[in-house]
Every structure is written in structure tokens, then in C-alpha cells.
Amino acid sequence: MSQKITSRSADYSEWYNNIVEQAGLAEHSAVKGCMVIKPHGYAVWERMQRILDDMFKATGHVNAYFPLFIPKSFFSKEASHVEGFAKECAVVTHYRLKTADDGTIVVDETAKLEEELIVRPTSETIIWNTYKKWIQSYRDLPLLINQWANVVRWEMRTRLFLRTTEFLWQEGHTAHATREEAIEESKKMLDVYVDFVENWMAVPVIKGVKTENERFAGAVETYTIEAMMQDGKALQAGTSHFLGQNFAKAFDVQFTDKEGKLDYVWATSWGVSTRLMGALVMAHSDNQGLVLPPKLAPQQVVIVPIYKEVEELQDISEVARKIKQSLEAKDLRVLYDDSDKQRPGWKFAEHELKGVPLRIAIGARDLANGTVEMARRDTKTKHVVPIAELETTVVETLDLIQTNLYQTTLAFREAHTFTVDTWDEFKEKIEYGFVVAHWDGTTETELKIKEETKATIRCIPLENPQEDGKCILTGKPSKQRVIFAKAY
Amino acid sequence: MSQKITSRSADYSEWYNNIVEQAGLAEHSAVKGCMVIKPHGYAVWERMQRILDDMFKATGHVNAYFPLFIPKSFFSKEASHVEGFAKECAVVTHYRLKTADDGTIVVDETAKLEEELIVRPTSETIIWNTYKKWIQSYRDLPLLINQWANVVRWEMRTRLFLRTTEFLWQEGHTAHATREEAIEESKKMLDVYVDFVENWMAVPVIKGVKTENERFAGAVETYTIEAMMQDGKALQAGTSHFLGQNFAKAFDVQFTDKEGKLDYVWATSWGVSTRLMGALVMAHSDNQGLVLPPKLAPQQVVIVPIYKEVEELQDISEVARKIKQSLEAKDLRVLYDDSDKQRPGWKFAEHELKGVPLRIAIGARDLANGTVEMARRDTKTKHVVPIAELETTVVETLDLIQTNLYQTTLAFREAHTFTVDTWDEFKEKIEYGFVVAHWDGTTETELKIKEETKATIRCIPLENPQEDGKCILTGKPSKQRVIFAKAY
Numbered sequence: 001m002s003q004k005i006t007s008r009s010a011d012y013s014e015w016y017n018n019i020v021e022q023a024g025l026a027e028h029s030a031v032k033g034c035m036v037i038k039p040h041g042y043a044v045w046e047r048m049q050r051i052l053d054d055m056f057k058a059t060g061h062v063n064a065y066f067p068l069f070i071p072k073s074f075f076s077k078e079a080s081h082v083e084g085f086a087k088e089c090a091v092v093t094h095y096r097l098k099t100a101d102d103g104t105i106v107v108d109e110t111a112k113l114e115e116e117l118i119v120r121p122t123s124e125t126i127i128w129n130t131y132k133k134w135i136q137s138y139r140d141l142p143l144l145i146n147q148w149a150n151v152v153r154w155e156m157r158t159r160l161f162l163r164t165t166e167f168l169w170q171e172g173h174t175a176h177a178t179r180e181e182a183i184e185e186s187k188k189m190l191d192v193y194v195d196f197v198e199n200w201m202a203v204p205v206i207k208g209v210k211t212e213n214e215r216f217a218g219a220v221e222t223y224t225i226e227a228m229m230q231d232g233k234a235l236q237a238g239t240s241h242f243l244g245q246n247f248a249k250a251f252d253v254q255f256t257d258k259e260g261k262l263d264y265v266w267a268t269s270w271g272v273s274t275r276l277m278g279a280l281v282m283a284h285s286d287n288q289g290l291v292l293p294p295k296l297a298p299q300q301v302v303i304v305p306i307y308k309e310v311e312e313l314q315d316i317s318e319v320a321r322k323i324k325q326s327l328e329a330k331d332l333r334v335l336y337d338d339s340d341k342q343r344p345g346w347k348f349a350e351h352e353l354k355g356v357p358l359r360i361a362i363g364a365r366d367l368a369n370g371t372v373e374m375a376r377r378d379t380k381t382k383h384v385v386p387i388a389e390l391e392t393t394v395v396e397t398l399d400l401i402q403t404n405l406y407q408t409t410l411a412f413r414e415a416h417t418f419t420v421d422t423w424d425e426f427k428e429k430i431e432y433g434f435v436v437a438h439w440d441g442t443t444e445t446e447l448k449i450k451e452e453t454k455a456t457i458r459c460i461p462l463e464n465p466q467e468d469g470k471c472i473l474t475g476k477p478s479k480q481r482v483i484f485a486k487a488y
Numbered sequence: 489m490s491q492k493i494t495s496r497s498a499d500y501s502e503w504y505n506n507i508v509e510q511a512g513l514a515e516h517s518a519v520k521g522c523m524v525i526k527p528h529g530y531a532v533w534e535r536m537q538r539i540l541d542d543m544f545k546a547t548g549h550v551n552a553y554f555p556l557f558i559p560k561s562f563f564s565k566e567a568s569h570v571e572g573f574a575k576e577c578a579v580v581t582h583y584r585l586k587t588a589d590d591g592t593i594v595v596d597e598t599a600k601l602e603e604e605l606i607v608r609p610t611s612e613t614i615i616w617n618t619y620k621k622w623i624q625s626y627r628d629l630p631l632l633i634n635q636w637a638n639v640v641r642w643e644m645r646t647r648l649f650l651r652t653t654e655f656l657w658q659e660g661h662t663a664h665a666t667r668e669e670a671i672e673e674s675k676k677m678l679d680v681y682v683d684f685v686e687n688w689m690a691v692p693v694i695k696g697v698k699t700e701n702e703r704f705a706g707a708v709e710t711y712t713i714e715a716m717m718q719d720g721k722a723l724q725a726g727t728s729h730f731l732g733q734n735f736a737k738a739f740d741v742q743f744t745d746k747e748g749k750l751d752y753v754w755a756t757s758w759g760v761s762t763r764l765m766g767a768l769v770m771a772h773s774d775n776q777g778l779v780l781p782p783k784l785a786p787q788q789v790v791i792v793p794i795y796k797e798v799e800e801l802q803d804i805s806e807v808a809r810k811i812k813q814s815l816e817a818k819d820l821r822v823l824y825d826d827s828d829k830q831r832p833g834w835k836f837a838e839h840e841l842k843g844v845p846l847r848i849a850i851g852a853r854d855l856a857n858g859t860v861e862m863a864r865r866d867t868k869t870k871h872v873v874p875i876a877e878l879e880t881t882v883v884e885t886l887d888l889i890q891t892n893l894y895q896t897t898l899a900f901r902e903a904h905t906f907t908v909d910t911w912d913e914f915k916e917k918i919e920y921g922f923v924v925a926h927w928d929g930t931t932e933t934e935l936k937i938k939e940e941t942k943a944t945i946r947c948i949p950l951e952n953p954q955e956d957g958k959c960i961l962t963g964k965p966s967k968q969r970v971i972f973a974k975a976y
Contacts, residue, residue: 031614076593
């Protein structure tokens with residue numbers, strides 16, 4: 001709280017870093033590229049995990065756990081996968097240290113692994129190698145498994161939550177008897193992500209498919225949801241892949257169908273990560289700090305007593321505890337901050353910084369009037385509320401905040417989405433948000449546009465209207481518009 | 489289900505492996521020493537996690553996440569810690585692979601780390617290195633943090649759950665202003681473990697302290713809980729360490745107390761791991777498979793329809809679904825297994841193998857009588873229960889099973905605990921269970937006894953009665969008996 005947050009308009013990137021660190025979400029660790037997720041950040045992530053996990057189970061999935069390490073040779077088995085993943089990764093080469101003659105700790109060269117182990121960047125290979133043992137017949141299908149895990153992708157330039165060498169995520173890996181069922185599964189899980197990001201994180205997203213160039217290494221089709229941040233950039237919030245029979249073929253996973261015929265198994269994988277924490281911060285926060293949607297806030301309401309003498313505090317505490325109790329009976333998460341270490345002004349700023357959606361202040365005068373002062377984090381409006389009406393008002397206001405955050409973010413996105421038809425306009429508008437434009441469908445053009453503007457095709461929207469047009473760069477014929485943006 | 493479980497008396501070790509694999513708890517992976525935790529095993533572990541996590545939060549702790557990797561030099565900072573942990577570990581030396589001229593994937597030697605990274609075997613060092621930034625004053629204390637994570641300790645001889653190179657665990661790391669408060673914390677968390685293992689896992693434990701020789705590397709005192717398995721061997725179910733100021737001094741973590749004086753911070757750490765899964769299997773299971781205490785069973789009740797014609801199934805299903813609903817309304821976890829892929833006999837055996845505490849079978853004749861057949865997994869007794877009384881009977885019976893498992897395990901331990909006073913008797917009884925005997929208090933004697941009998945001192949019980957006696961091996965004077973056993 002002694003530090004100051006850089007204003008969002010002055011330096012968006014610094015503003016983001018300030019909030020992540022000062023609100024107690026995460027910080028850089030002593031290990032290059034790895035972050036420490038601090039208690040407040042982890043509490044939000046835990047809420048995300050719990051809700052997503054419930055959604056996965058409601059759609060028939062179970063959890064399991066596969067090894068952290070993957071033998072190097074596994075990556076070579078799926079040709080395009082190795083290009084995408086086996087390059088920038090942590091390689092374990094030895095399994096012992098020893099004390100050298102000079103007393104320092106050194107690697108024991110006699111303890112060298114025959115085959116190096118890779119710290120998993122994603123688990124398709126180790127999981128499909130296991131599925132080979134689990135799947136023989138159509139009776140073993142579908143196999144609907146999810147894993148919560150840490151993964152490592154070596155990064156040179158890192159940003160807290162958005163790009164770190166180690167991050168936390170979930171990865172679903174499912175196996176199916178038919179192509180149709182696998183495609184249906186990958187779309188279903190994309191919809192679970194849409195539900196979570198829109199209705200819990202209060203961030204609107206666009207559903208679409210990735211171009212070939214942006215596809216997951218080893219996928220036949222990559223479905224994605226794309227969100228807009230407050231600087232107009234896109235953030236890929238989750239992906240779901242239809243993997244065809246690629247991994248089944250690479251790991252020789254065949255099954256006997258009802259007619260007794262052998263065929264390769266069809267696969268999907270899908271994941272979201274602690275990157276969502278970055279999206280959450282960037283979508284809603286302001287110059288006072290973090291703004292959390294009530295459904296994800298670890299504390300939804302904080303009650304702060306205002307008093308001079310200790311005797312006053314006793315009366316206030318009695319009422320505050322009753323309020324806390326009555327709100328908790330409504331399944332709300334409530335903190336009564338009666339710590340005497342800090343003054344009310346400090347507490348107000350601290351809970352604003354941490355994004356608590358509602359603050360209730362109670363002083364002696366309030367007690368006399370039978371009212372409290374309720375302050376919204378999102379709009380920063382204050383309301384005097386009779387204690388008798390507080391329970392209902394709090395419940396309603398939290399709903400309003402949740403809706404308001406979504407609507408505000410949606411309105412921002414709409415105001416920063418531009419349908420353009422000329423290259424000059426493209427180059428101008430791409431600095432401010434999403435650009436919806438025609439593209440000739442070639443990777444060559446896609447890469448040229450990226451080279452010139454740093455913008456990528458975020459997705460081809462699902463159920464995209466078809467219309468004749470000309471590619472924004474080459475003028476070649478195009479059947480549909482796609483969404484371009486600079487991205488995190 | 490096509491396989492057969494080796495009988496417990498014929499080959500205890502094989503019996504254990506059979507149950508773990510056949511009940512779908514875990515299996516060996518393609519990576520030496522690492523296991524795959526299968527869906528049924530992971531579902532039990534999830535219940536354990538959820539319950540422990542609630543207990544940690546109820547005692548004021550919050551979760552956070554620290555990096556998987558630890559710089560090699562960190563281990564050298566605490567002298568005894570490095571001896572215990574930095575030796576058999578996974579060492580990351582490179583951060584990139586490349587495609588060689590012959591098309592194979594090889595380590596890119598140009599991407600060698602300046603300082604090797606160790607995959608965490610435990611996180612004291614990286615956490616105390618972080619705490620240095622977080623702690624300045626007594627206002628920052630106590631710091632009560634827990635982490636759920638995977639850790640790696642390179643093992644040559646592994647056993648599923650009991651000893652694997654990678655395992656899952658939680659590790660609490662707390663920081664305190666005084667020695668007394670830290671000791672109190674380490675004892676409090678030991679009691680949380682006792683509560684969990686006894687009241688949820690239904691496994692009685694002995695609380696005690698470890699001898700100097702068995703102490704955690706870097707601890708001043710290690711508190712432990714020791715459980716007896718069905719072969720009379722001990723299994724250390726959880727430990728809680730009072731770390732004194734060792735790590736604070738190693739990482740220079742000082743704080744200003746209320747009087748403005750600088751002092752080093754006092755520390756604890758405590759943990760339980762997927763090893764508890766091994767304890768759970770070994771404590772209760774039998775020759776038919778896994779036996780799960782109702783409080784931890786992912787499914788507490790399974791309902792199996794008995795029918796010949798599909799028309800019969802419809803009537804049975806209607807009743808079964810009502811029963812399922814009414815039990816779920818009591819917060820019970822119920823599976824209705826109406827799959828037509830397998831016959832009832834197969835299902836009975838399968839759910840027995842998987843340890844479901846109660847089975848309810850419903851056939852057409854039962855419907856006519858308004859009854860069902862209820863079978864207990866622990867005692868294998870069957871009861872005809874009127875449907876009208878089923879809800880109450882199920883709730884009561886699940887309680888009875890939970891209690892029965894605890895009492896049976898306790899009676900077994902009592903029958904296999906021997907107070908002995910001669911070396912001959914010691915050598916005889918140590919083959920069958922715990923031996924309570926006098927010891928002269930020296931590491932030398934402790935190691936000699938281990939060499940001759942493979943038995944270790946499991947603990948010196950807390951509140952141990954003091955009595956004059958003579959060391960079982962050396963005859964030297966002793967003030968108290970300690971607990972010896974062979975151990976996992």
C-alpha cells in the first residue's frame with residue numbers, strides 16, 4: 001500500500017504489473033521465468049479450479065494424474081507435435097548431486113540418465129502412451145479424463161500469469177470411438193469454457209477456430225475463445241483441440257468396434273491455465289487496483305468498523321458480526337476487518353486494491369441511525385442502506401456488479417471492434433482493437449500481415465456469415481471475414 | 489476383473505500391488521519410478537485433499553504456489569538439509585532440444601543453464617528465500633501458508649504410492665515471532681493429521697517425536713504419526729517439523745519485534761502425501777480387494793439391479809432412482825449401476841474390488857416384497873431391509889462401517905504390539921509388529937539394532953511414561969521405552 005499504481009492510460013503494461021504485485025496476486029521468483037502465486041492470487045485460482053472442476057464432472061469427466069516427466073523419444077512420435085513443443089523445454093539429464101572436494105555441490109556425472117526426461121510442456125504423449133494399455137474395445141470408450149497439473153515451457157521473455165516458464169493448468173484428454181463424437185466433445189468443452197469465462201469471470205469471448213498456422217501442434221482443428229483486454233489486445237482464454245487419430249496412430253492405440261473391426265481411437269484435448277488470471281486482471285481492473293467479479297472474489301464483502309474509542313468498537317462489532325452471519329447464511333463470503341493494526345482509510349484502499357466487490361462501513365452514527373454505508377468497487381458509488389434491508393441489498397448489488405462488469409467489458413469490445421475494407425484502415429484500426437476483415441485464406445498472407453502489423457488472426461468465428469469480398473492485403477477473393485488483433 | 493488377487497497371507501507385498509492395480513488406483517508409468525494415479529485412486533486422493541484443505545483453512549492457513557525448480561545453490565545454504573535432500577534428485581541442466589542432422593531429437597548443448605535447477609524434493613529453501621521479501625516486522629507474522637504440489641525424490645526401488653520418484657503432497661510452511669508459537673503450530677498440525685487419519689481414514693496412529701537419527705534434515709524436532717499395517721509393519725503417515733531458526737538463518741530472514749529489536753524468524757513445516765493412499769489400502773483391504781472407509785469413499789453406496797427381462801429393469805430402475813435420490817438428499821454419494829454391459833455377479837465383484845462400502849441389490853421379488861438386499865463391504869454380511877427403512881439404515885450402517893474399520897485396525901495393532909525386556913524376545917516379536925522397549929538414547933545403539941533386525945525407532949511417544957529400565961541391546965540405563973518396528 002505504500003506503493004503507487006501506474007495509471008492504466010500512462011503505461012498499460014506497468015499498470016498490469018503493479019496490480020498483480022501490489023494486490024498480492026503473484027511475483028517473480030528467484031528462478032528465472034517462474035512465478036510465486038501469492039495467497040490472494042491463489043485464492044482466486046482455487047475458486048476458478050473448483051468451478052471448472054465441477055463443470056468438468058457435470059459433463060462426465062473424471063480426474064487422474066500422469067507423470068511430470070516425459071521420455072524424450074515420446075515427442076518424436078507425433079511429427080508436428082515435436083516441432084511445437086519439444087524445443088523450448090526443461091531437460092532433466094542427471095539424477096544425483098554430490099559434494100565436490102572443495103565442498104561445493106555439483107552434478108554427479110556418473111548419474112547420467114540413459115534417455116533424457118522432458119518436464120511436460122503438455123501431456124498428450126505420455127497420456128496416449130498410457131491409453132494404449134487402457135483401451136482395447138469400444139466398451140472402454142469414451143474415456144473422459146482431466147488432469148490438474150503444472151507444466152513447463154521455457155520462455156525467455158516472461159510476464160506474470162500471461163507467459164511464465166512454469167504455469168498451472170488443467171488438460172482434458174479424451175478418447176472416442178468415432179470422429180463425430182470427438183468433434184462434439186471438443187465443441188462441448190469449448191462451450192464449458194465460454195460458460196465459465198463469460199458467466200463467472202464476466203469476460204465476453206468470441207468462439208472460433210484457429211487458422212492452420214495458429215493450430216495446436218498435432219491437432220486437426222483447434223477451437224478457441226478470444227477475449228479483448230482494456231488495451232484492445234486479444235487474449236486467447238482457452239482452447240479445445242480435435243486431434244483426429246494423430247496421437248492414436250503415433251502411439252498405436254486401436255480398439256475393436258461393435259462389429260469386431262479394429263480402428264484407431266479419436267482424440268480431443270482442451271485446456272485453460274493460470275493465464276486466465278491475467279485475463280481477469282486486465283479485463284476489469286482500474287487505477288485503484290484489482291476489480292473482481294463477485295462470483296470469483298474470495299471475499300465478496302468486507303465490513304470495516306469506523307471508531308475512535310475502543311468502547312465504540314464493541315457496539316459496532318456486535319452489529320457487524322450479526323451482519324456477517326446473516327450474509328454468510330446466504331452463502332456469501334464475508335470478511336470483518338476489525339484489525340487494530342491499521343486505520344480505516346488504509347483498509348479502504350487496501351480492500352479496493354485487492355478487488356473486494358462490496359465494502360460496508362459502520363460507525364457509531366450509523367448505529368444510531370440503523371444504517372450502514374455500502375460502497376461498490378466497480379462503480380465506486382456509495383449508498384446509505386438501512387440495516388434491515390442490507391441482506392437483500394447486498395445480494396442484489398453483487399448480482400448487479402457481476403452483470404455490470406460483463407456489460408462494461410462487452411461494450412468496450414464492441415466499441416473497439418472495427419469492420420474494415422482497406423489496408424490503410426486496417427493498419428490504423430489494428431492499434432485500437434479487433435479488426436474484422438477479409439483474408440485470402442493463405443498462411444503466406446497471414447504471416448505477411450503479422451510481419452507488417454504484429455497482428456495475428458485470432459480466429460475464424462464459428463457460424464461465421466459467408467460473404468464475398470477481397471482480401472485486405474492481397475485483394476484476392478475471400479468468402480468470409482476473420483478477426484485480426486494484436487495479442488498477448 | 490479377469491485377474492486374481494494374490495491372498496494377503498500368501499504374499500502381502502503382491503497382494504498390495506494387485507489391489508492397487510486391479511482396483512484402478514494406480515499403475516507404473518513409462519517413466520521409471522513415476523506412477524499414473526488412475527481415476528478411482530485420484531477420486532479418493534481428491535476427497536483426502538478436500539478434507540485436509542478444509543482443516544488447514546479452519547486452522548487459519550492459506551494456500552499459495554512456489555516454483556517447481558530450485559537453484560542448486562539454495563540447497564547448500566542449510567548444512568544438514570543439503571545432506572538429506574540434494575543428493576538423489578532430478579537435475580535440469582538444459583532448456584532446449586534440437587533436431588540433429590540424422591533427424592533425431594537431441595539436447596541442444598548451446599542451451600546449457602549457468603546454474604543447474606533441481607526439481608523440488610521439498611520446498612523449504614525456495615520458500616524461505618521468498619519469505620525474506622515478505623517478512624520485515626512482527627506485523628507480518630505469523631505467516632501460515634500451505635502448498636499442494638508434486639515433488640520429486642529419485643528412488644531406485646519404488647512401490648506404488650509408498651515410494652515413488654514423483655509424488656503429490658501438501659507442504660505447510662509457517663513463520664512465527666517466537667519459539668513457543670512455532671512449537672505450538674507444529675504440534676497443532678500434527679493433531680490435524682491425527683484427526684484426519686483416525687477419523688476419516690479410520691486408521692489409529694501413535695503420536696511421537698523422531699530420534700535425532702530419523703529427524704527431517706534441517707529440523708530441530710520432528711513430530712510424527714505412525715500407523716500399523718496388516719503385516720505388522722509401521723508406516724509413517726505424516727510429519728510436522730519444528731525448524732527452529734535454521735532456515736531463517738540460512739536465508740537471512742529477520743523481523744523487527746514490538747520493541748524494535750531484530751531477531752530471526754521461527755519456522756515449522758509439515759506434510760502428508762499420496763503415501764497416505766498406500767496406508768489406506770494396506771490398513772483395511774482384504775482378499776476381495778479394496779475396503780474404503782465410508783467417509784473417504786468416492787461412492788458410498790452402489791445400487792445394482794437384478795433382472796432378466798428389460799421390462800423388469802424399468803420397474804426396478806424407477807425404485808432405484810428414488811432410493812438414489814433420497815440417499816443423495818442425505819449428502820451420500822450413490823452410484824446406480826444399470827449398465828447393460830455386464831451381469832450382476834460381475835458388478836458385485838467389481839464394486840467389492842473397488843471398495844464401495846455398501847451394495848444394494850434390487851430384483852423383481854424384492855420389489856414385490858418392498859425390500860432390498862443390503863451388503864456390507866467390511867463384514868460381507870447381507871441384510872434384507874424394507875425400502876421404507878432404507879434411508880435410516882444406510883446412514884446408520886455407513887457409520888457402523890466407519891467405526892468398525894477403526895476398531896478392527898486398533899484391535900489388530902493392540903494384538904501386535906509387544907512390550908519386551910530381553911533381546912531374544914525383541915528379535916522374535918519384531919517380526920510381528922511394534923515392539924515397546926527400553927533404549928539407551930544413542931544413535932550408535934539405534935543403528936546397531938537396525939543393522940541386526942531392520943527395525944527402526946518409529947517414535948518416542950508424546951507424553952511417554954517415564955520409568956527406569958535397561959536398554960534392550962546394551963543394557964545401559966534408560967528412562968523410557970520407545971517404539972520399534974520394521975517400516976515402509
